[in-house]
Amino acid sequence: MSEPFEFFDFQRRFSTENRCIRYLFKQRWPNGFACPRCGHHYYSLHSTRNLYQCKKCKYQASVTSGTIFHGTRTPLRKWFWMIYLLTRNKTGCSISYLQQMLQINLYKTAWTMAHKIHHAMQQRESLYKIGSELEMDDSYFGERHVSGKRGRGAAKKVPVLVAVQTRRKKDKTTPVYVKMKVIENMTKKPVEDFVRQSIRPASTIRTDGFKSYLWLEKSDYEFEPLPVIFPREASQKLPWVHIVLGNIKNSIKGVHHGVTRKYLKHYLTEFCYKFNRRYIEKSMFSNLLNTCAHTHTITFAELRA
Numbered sequence: 001m002s003e004p005f006e007f008f009d010f011q012r013r014f015s016t017e018n019r020c021i022r023y024l025f026k027q028r029w030p031n032g033f034a035c036p037r038c039g040h041h042y043y044s045l046h047s048t049r050n051l052y053q054c055k056k057c058k059y060q061a062s063v064t065s066g067t068i069f070h071g072t073r074t075p076l077r078k079w080f081w082m083i084y085l086l087t088r089n090k091t092g093c094s095i096s097y098l099q100q101m102l103q104i105n106l107y108k109t110a111w112t113m114a115h116k117i118h119h120a121m122q123q124r125e126s127l128y129k130i131g132s133e134l135e136m137d138d139s140y141f142g143e144r145h146v147s148g149k150r151g152r153g154a155a156k157k158v159p160v161l162v163a164v165q166t167r168r169k170k171d172k173t174t175p176v177y178v179k180m181k182v183i184e185n186m187t188k189k190p191v192e193d194f195v196r197q198s199i200r201p202a203s204t205i206r207t208d209g210f211k212s213y214l215w216l217e218k219s220d221y222e223f224e225p226l227p228v229i230f231p232r233e234a235s236q237k238l239p240w241v242h243i244v245l246g247n248i249k250n251s252i253k254g255v256h257h258g259v260t261r262k263y264l265k266h267y268l269t270e271f272c273y274k275f276n277r278r279y280i281e282k283s284m285f286s287n288l289l290n291t292c293a294h295t296h297t298i299t300f301a302e303l304r305a
Contacts, residue, residue: 024076024289028067130200139162142210161190175240201220208225
């Protein structure tokens with residue numbers, strides 16, 4: 001269910017915990033309650049514990065069971081507001097800011113909530129592949145000033161592959177969708193794994209002439225290498241990849257003040273999720289909440305693993 005929400009509309013619609021519970025109920029069971037165990041539609045409500053008991057098999061389910069909200073002690077109102085703030089802020093929100101705005105006592109709690117939402121985003125993004133015509137390149141995230149080798153193979157840098165689906169119309173090229181992935185290194189296997197997982201066969205892929213892309217010449221993809229001699233040529237030959245990279249790097253630097261390799265993928269996921277839905281920004285909250293309502297939770301230990 002996709003609904004647009006303006007700020008004051010959102011504030012009014014979810015002003016109480018019960019309103020949030022009723023909305024989540026409709027997201028989980030849009031056609032009415034269905035027992036997770038037997039599928040029966042009739043239930044009784046244990047109002048003091050917010051449990052729905054199936055009248056056939058007596059199974060008890062909460063509105064948050066089977067969702068990323070399962071087991072939470074934080075009010076759903078704060079979860080809803082965090083999702084809203086994350087989806088409506090184009091540059092993103094730091095976890096410290098979210099903790100302060102939502103009056104969450106512990107940073108750990110706000111951190112866990114934000115990354116559970118990122119997990120739901122990742123589950124939804126993994127369902128789709130991009131295709132048609134694409135620009136693809138690799139970039140490196142980490143400390144801005146490092147000693148030693150620069151570019152590919154730089155120490156203390158995290159390699160990230162980026163693919164941007166583009167569309168040509170009246171001699172103008174515009175971006176459509178984007179995929180990003182943190183990889184171990186720029187050898188053939190991680191590159192091929194990313195392409196196979198993220199890009200539909202028969203798509204046209206434009207990259208620079210780096211050796212790890214050359215396998216595309218004998219693959220089921222159309223390969224258009226654009227050799228780059230001087231670094232400044234890269235942004236001219238693959239413009240949208242570098243515009244996207246500039247935006248995400250500015251966000252990480254300006255909003256989050258840098259992130260570690262371990263959690264970089266979460267922030268790349270958030271960026272891709274919002275970029276790919278930028279034309280339905282007002283409906284992004286309801287779309288993401290629906291995703292959260294159909295994504296099993298992940299524990300703090302699993303997030304830290």
